[in-house]
Amino acid sequence: MRVDIISIFPEYFAPLDVSLMGKARERGILDIHLHQLRDWTHDVHKTVDDTPYGGGPGMVMKPEVWGEAVDAVIEQGRACGQDALPRLIVPTPSGRPFTQAVALEYAEEPWLLFAPARYEGIDSRVVAEYGERLRADEVSIGDYVLAGGEAAVLVMIEAVGRLLPGVLGNARSVADDSFAPGPMANLLEGPVYTKPPVWRGHEVPEVLLSGHHGKIARWRRDQALRRTLAMRPELVARLDRDELDKHDLRVIEEFEEQRREGTSRQTP
Numbered sequence: 001m002r003v004d005i006i007s008i009f010p011e012y013f014a015p016l017d018v019s020l021m022g023k024a025r026e027r028g029i030l031d032i033h034l035h036q037l038r039d040w041t042h043d044v045h046k047t048v049d050d051t052p053y054g055g056g057p058g059m060v061m062k063p064e065v066w067g068e069a070v071d072a073v074i075e076q077g078r079a080c081g082q083d084a085l086p087r088l089i090v091p092t093p094s095g096r097p098f099t100q101a102v103a104l105e106y107a108e109e110p111w112l113l114f115a116p117a118r119y120e121g122i123d124s125r126v127v128a129e130y131g132e133r134l135r136a137d138e139v140s141i142g143d144y145v146l147a148g149g150e151a152a153v154l155v156m157i158e159a160v161g162r163l164l165p166g167v168l169g170n171a172r173s174v175a176d177d178s179f180a181p182g183p184m185a186n187l188l189e190g191p192v193y194t195k196p197p198v199w200r201g202h203e204v205p206e207v208l209l210s211g212h213h214g215k216i217a218r219w220r221r222d223q224a225l226r227r228t229l230a231m232r233p234e235l236v237a238r239l240d241r242d243e244l245d246k247h248d249l250r251v252i253e254e255f256e257e258q259r260r261e262g263t264s265r266q267t268p
């Protein structure tokens, strides 16, 4: 996969040399190209922003600079043999949520072009313009506001990169992800343990030492359900009722009973 990033802080992406993403790049699975947006300015100050029309606080990134940069990067990619246009991804807190489903979709693309903004964002005509020529997505990584899109790009590249064939040693670990499709879809992963069997008086649950694979799988599913009920009850509400067996329903009922008791104890 080819990935281009245009930013006024290309040095922000140094972490992509490290760990799993670094290995993926060494192996040629991820081909990342960083670009300094200011290289496409024409004034001595290398200006990338201006005051917003209509007034208000902050600055808006100028469309001409982004247009020249995106055009040039697309040209470069095509010269390197890309035969289609990239998927353009513009991180913004006002975008569609970036989810595991979106990560899986991006992992199928041969070419991604990220356009992270600083200040109050990029002049909206840039997404309008490229939206007519290629798939342009405005995406948010969560309901909070970052100082710029760069950290969001790092998050998305790591989520997508680990899904590329050959990046993770153990392909099973992708299938078991909390948000991956399949029998554990929409369930958070339960607790995990390694040696020693007792640490500071805390014991590893006995079932995990039993070697009984059926019981272990059932226990893990129960734990995943309980954890999801506790941390993300809205995910449990979204579970397909037909996918839940009798045992699941019992775990959910038990949990809700315990919570009712807990609540009644707090407010007698």
Ligand code: 6GU
Pocket (backbone or CB within 6 Å): 090, 091, 092, 093, 139, 140, 141, 142, 143, 144, 145, 146, 147, 148, 149, 152
């Ligand atoms: Cl993609 N960008 C910024 N600046 N803030 C965010 C975000 C993106 N996603 C959540 N908050």
